[in-house]
Amino acid sequence: MMTQSVRRFPASLLAAMLALPIGLAACQSGNEGEGTLGAVAGDATAAQAAQAAPPAQSASGPAKASESLGKGPVKVAMILPLSAGGAAGDRGRKIRDAAALAMADLGNDLITLNVEDTGGDDARARTLTTGALASGAKLVIGPSEPGAVRQLGSVSGSNRPLVLALADNYAGAPGVYSVRLNEADSAAAGAAAIAAKGARKFVLFMAEGEAGKATEKRVANSLSIYGASLAVALPFGPSTGGSEKAVADMQALVGDPQAIVVAGGSANPAPLVAALRAKGMLGKDVSLVGSNRWLEHGIDDPTLQGAYIATLDSAEIGPIAERFRKTYNYEPDVNVAYGYDTVALAAGIASALGPKGFTKKVIESPTGFRGSTGVFRFREDGAGERAMPFFRVDKGKLKLVEKSTSGF
Known part of the structure; x- marks a missing residue:
């Protein structure tokens, strides 16, 4: 058999970690008694997501330089190139839209997600990331600019939040985890x-x-x-x-x-x-x-x-794809999966363990997590590992x- 067996998730996280997209899929398919994880499914979720936060430029309007989603007690920062031109901006806006969907599904009452726009500028990405590190955020999602991400590994401090980096071809560093497939x-x-x-x-x-x-x-x-x-x-x-x-x-x-x-x-x-x-x-x-x-x-x-x-198969991003299309009226890709899964992970930790759950021990769980792109886990050296x-x-x-x- 080529396919590796996947061990069960820690019991304390099972109800709230990235098994949640699987649970949503079960709810959408109408299987009673399966996936009862408290998430709203189908068109109701899509409507809620649209009301919770207007879509970024890729959906129906211009990207915002800064916005806050949700009202939960745990602060999470997301740093994206929303107003950048070309592929970088398109990627950032897709991640933002997916994050808003995940907040509506899972995170609105658990975390407050502060989204900041780098404009694709490396210096601004570094500045925003440094600010996020000092802001009391428990987790930073992004940035996607390679130069800014590489410098994060040298930032010390016992209170520094963990980082889920979104840069391409990034190998990872302790506490700065590589989300994208490398x-x-x-x-x-x-x-x-x-x-x-x-x-x-x-x-x-x-x-x-x-x-x-x-x-x-x-x-x-x-x-x-x-x-x-x-x-x-x-x-x-x-x-x-x-x-x-x-x-x-x-x-x-x-x-x-x-x-x-x-x-x-x-x-x-x-x-x-x-x-x-x-x-x-x-x-x-x-x-x-x-x-x-x-x-x-x-x-x-x-x-x-x-x-x-x-x-990864960019055309196959799990159970969130159809709801994403209905919400934002454009085709999702793997960037949508990354955006949804990182926010779902943050919401899952906040739900299961509260603010004190954002630790290396939890993020580096050897059993891994299940997201819309399948099973993945993070290593001690910051590298990401995925089934695909x-x-x-x-x-x-x-x-x-x-x-x-x-x-x-």
């Missing part, structure tokens, strides 16, 4: 899925620098679950001499891998995969595993045919192989 988790889950099928000897091509080291560690840990291991891990990037040299280096060290994982960060994987094929390293008995970052370059290159990728669908590249598209796999 390459290390994607590669680890994909490798674990292949190891579950029997492969034992793996090669990893990874990004240069600290990101690559993080990927190597995560992949090695995931393989150990199945008794598999990395025969060699090779950095791959501009300073390593290109695809041909990378493949030659691999051949000098190992000649018969059962699986090759290519997780090269921002590098286009196609030239490396082409070099592997040219040297006969991708025979029918050798599995090729990619990562979510392959999607940045597209997967329509025939060279990538047959590769496996573990990644497992796909095979078929004629430039992702074809589902397994509904869920994980590297933990």
